[in-house]
Amino acid sequence: MEEKKYPRILTAGDGCVVAEFGDSIDPAVNSRVAAMGGDVWKLAFPGVLDVVPTYRSLAVYFDPVNTDVKRLYARLGELCLKENSGAGNERRRTIIVPTIYGGEWGPDIEDVAQHTGFSAEEVIERHSGRECYCYMLGFTPGFPYLGGMDPALEVPRLKNPREVIPAGAVAIGGKQTGIYSIASPGGWRLIGRTPMLLFDPNREPPIFLEAGMWIRFRPIDKAEFDDIEAASIEGTYRPEILEEEEASS
Amino acid sequence: MSALVLECRLPGMLTTVQDSGRWGYQGKGMPVAGAMDLQSFRLGNILAGNDENDAALEVTVLGPTLYVAGGEGMAAVTGADLGFRVNGRPAPMWTALAVKTGDILSFSGPVSGCRAYLCLSGGIDVPVVMESRSTYTRAKLGGFEGRALRKGDRVLCGEPRPLWKKCEGFVCPGELRAVYPPDAPLRVVPGPQEDLFTAKGIQTFYGSDYAVSNSADRMGYRMDGPEIEHTAAADIISDAIPLGAVQVPGHGQPIVMLADRQTTGGYTKIGVVCSVDIAALSQRLPGNGVRFVKISLDEALSLGKEEQRKRDELRRLRAAWRSTPRSSAPVSAEGPELPAAGEAILKVDGVEHRVSWEELQEVK
Numbered sequence: 001m002e003e004k005k006y007p008r009i010l011t012a013g014d015g016c017v018v019a020e021f022g023d024s025i026d027p028a029v030n031s032r033v034a035a036m037g038g039d040v041w042k043l044a045f046p047g048v049l050d051v052v053p054t055y056r057s058l059a060v061y062f063d064p065v066n067t068d069v070k071r072l073y074a075r076l077g078e079l080c081l082k083e084n085s086g087a088g089n090e091r092r093r094t095i096i097v098p099t100i101y102g103g104e105w106g107p108d109i110e111d112v113a114q115h116t117g118f119s120a121e122e123v124i125e126r127h128s129g130r131e132c133y134c135y136m137l138g139f140t141p142g143f144p145y146l147g148g149m150d151p152a153l154e155v156p157r158l159k160n161p162r163e164v165i166p167a168g169a170v171a172i173g174g175k176q177t178g179i180y181s182i183a184s185p186g187g188w189r190l191i192g193r194t195p196m197l198l199f200d201p202n203r204e205p206p207i208f209l210e211a212g213m214w215i216r217f218r219p220i221d222k223a224e225f226d227d228i229e230a231a232s233i234e235g236t237y238r239p240e241i242l243e244e245e246e247a248s249s
Numbered sequence: 250m251s252a253l254v255l256e257c258r259l260p261g262m263l264t265t266v267q268d269s270g271r272w273g274y275q276g277k278g279m280p281v282a283g284a285m286d287l288q289s290f291r292l293g294n295i296l297a298g299n300d301e302n303d304a305a306l307e308v309t310v311l312g313p314t315l316y317v318a319g320g321e322g323m324a325a326v327t328g329a330d331l332g333f334r335v336n337g338r339p340a341p342m343w344t345a346l347a348v349k350t351g352d353i354l355s356f357s358g359p360v361s362g363c364r365a366y367l368c369l370s371g372g373i374d375v376p377v378v379m380e381s382r383s384t385y386t387r388a389k390l391g392g393f394e395g396r397a398l399r400k401g402d403r404v405l406c407g408e409p410r411p412l413w414k415k416c417e418g419f420v421c422p423g424e425l426r427a428v429y430p431p432d433a434p435l436r437v438v439p440g441p442q443e444d445l446f447t448a449k450g451i452q453t454f455y456g457s458d459y460a461v462s463n464s465a466d467r468m469g470y471r472m473d474g475p476e477i478e479h480t481a482a483a484d485i486i487s488d489a490i491p492l493g494a495v496q497v498p499g500h501g502q503p504i505v506m507l508a509d510r511q512t513t514g515g516y517t518k519i520g521v522v523c524s525v526d527i528a529a530l531s532q533r534l535p536g537n538g539v540r541f542v543k544i545s546l547d548e549a550l551s552l553g554k555e556e557q558r559k560r561d562e563l564r565r566l567r568a569a570w571r572s573t574p575r576s577s578a579p580v581s582a583e584g585p586e587l588p589a590a591g592e593a594i595l596k597v598d599g600v601e602h603r604v605s606w607e608e609l610q611e612v613k
Contacts (some may be wrong), residue, residue, distance in 0.1 A: 010440065011438060011439070011440040011546055012441045012489075012493070012518070012521055013438050013440075013494070013520075013522070013523065013549070014438055014439060014523050014524050014546060014549035015491060015493075015524055016491035016492075016521070016555060018441050018489065018491070020441075023486070024484060036278065041274070049273065050272050050273055050274075050275045050276065050281075051276055052275045052276045052489040052512060053276055054486075054487060054488040054513055055486045055488070056411060056486055056488070057488050059275075061275070061491070064524050064549070064550055065554055065556075068551060070578070089580075113368060136513065137276065137277050137278040137511070138278045138487065138512050138513030139278060139511065140282075140387075140388065140510065140511075141274070141277060141388055141390075142277060142279075142396065144488070173483055177410070182388055186513050201378045201390050201391075206277070207274075207277040207278070207279070209277075210277075211276065
């Protein structure tokens with residue numbers, strides 16, 4: 001088969017155009033998507049309605065009637081060729097997700113321990129010991145697609161999915177870990193809960209996570225859980241976000 | 250004068266508040282929602298004297314019964330013919346009708362199409378959530394408490410925009426209405442993953458008769474018909490799902506993704522239904538036939554411009570209608586009365602401005 005050349009611009013109807021950077025789930029590819037997403041918002045191109053970063057591509061939505069579509073295509077063509085806007089100057093942003101593990105908040109932690117051969121304490125240590133990368137948000141508002149979980153924590157999904165998993169549930173399904181952003185059905189194993197609301201439509205911003213961010217789970221106790229939960233319900237909680245210079249590769 | 254208040258006596262099948270959608274948050278996983286048939290929705294708002302993107306009620310198949318519990322204003326119904334009635338008598342669609350406290354707006358049953366828009370002067374006044382009033386029921390967000398209307402709900406309208414009274418009796422001419430021939434093929438712009446289908450698969454898609462299946466809702470319409478062949482797997486690395494995207498999962502049946510679609514997904518997309526024909530599809534019902542025809546991006550863009558031209562024309566007609574004195578106006582013995590209200594489009598430095606004026610009476 002013919003080798004595809006990346007990046008490439010793909011037509012996705014009369015209201016959307018896609019810049020595709022590769023065909024793999026890879027933080028290097030994804031960081032170009034995230035960088036271009038920022039660049040496109042900064043353009044403030046008249047008629048552009050939305051910018052959607054995903055694993056390996058960026059979708060740009062526009063009003064089909066009030067947009068100079070040819071010019072938009074040309075501008076996006078230029079932007080996607082731009083190398084990662086100055087490698088080395090990019091800041092690595094890490095959001096801290098306070099999490100209470102086990103107990104009523106993580107009823108499956110013993111199962112996970114059994115499957116992996118670790119103790120529950122070791123599961124917590126390994127789960128919170130590595131930063132995960134947020135490739136994109138989707139599925140439900142604010143749901144992060146994370147990569148980078150310790151592979152030793154891989155466990156099969158539940159045979160019988162739960163009908164309702166509460167918002168904030170921290171779970172493992174297969175090779176992935178995730179946080180349920182709103183109450184929804186699901187088959188992942190629950191190991192903990194964050195009191196932070198990933199999604200609150202009446203807060204600014206409604207969603208704290210962004211594609212391209214790193215996530216670190218920080219184990220907390222019940223007292224801290226209650227404090228953060230109260231502040232979250234009031235809408236005053238703001239997560240800790242660390243910024244550091246990323247070492248140039 | 251006060252803004253309209255509606256009381257829901259019967260909710261109908263699915264009556265939701267919608268505007269032109271919640272844009273700008275798809276990158277965070279938030280679906281767009283909004284009116285399914287944006288053309289009918291916007292024309293209805295123009296008739297009711299509103300801005301074209303003001304929130305309206307999207308009425309599905311079996312319409313609600315609404316009692317005007319307060320205020321006065323204009324109502325205009327566009328889109329599907331669901332048997333619109335005022336005070337029990339058949340009332341014209343595509344027309345600005347004056348309604349006031351005590352009136353009852355209802356729908357006797359579907360005649361043709363699927364979704365009607367009940368646009369009221371001032372627009373439906375529900376809280377703005379993430380820059381939109383559209384209802385997204387799956388996350389219980391926006392619109393009226395994040396859900397479809399129920400019996401007993403009191404729905405408030407905003408303050409009518411200037412000159413709303415002057416819209417009374419204004420009718421949208423036939424050639425400007427959004428009317429979709431039921432057998433017209435849906436026009437599709439190919440991509441973004443057409444290359445993952447075989448030549449035979451592409452031929453099947455554009456050459457076969459499909460029918461809207463029973464799984465057809467605001468999220469998407471799945472079609473029944475011949476299976477479309479992929480070159481290899483039907484799955485891709487999840488990416489964005491544009492409005493109108495024609496997804497083809499492993500079962501080979503196309504699904505057209507609509508207003509409430511999830512933001513991202515992992516199925517191949519053979520093409521995207523052009524914006525104008527998304528409205529046409531939204532008016533079809535399970536069992537209705539569907540054919541797809543390929544067009545270029547340029548063709549799709551010019552179709553969109555033609556719809557815009559129709560809306561501009563309707564606004565121009567509205568301005569003329571509002572500026573014409575009605576026969577019911579008191580006739581002055583001193584000669585012809587100057588219009589006490591009017592509307593014009595002024596161009597200043599190349600930018601069009603819509604200007605309206607109204608004579609205010611001094612209260613003695």
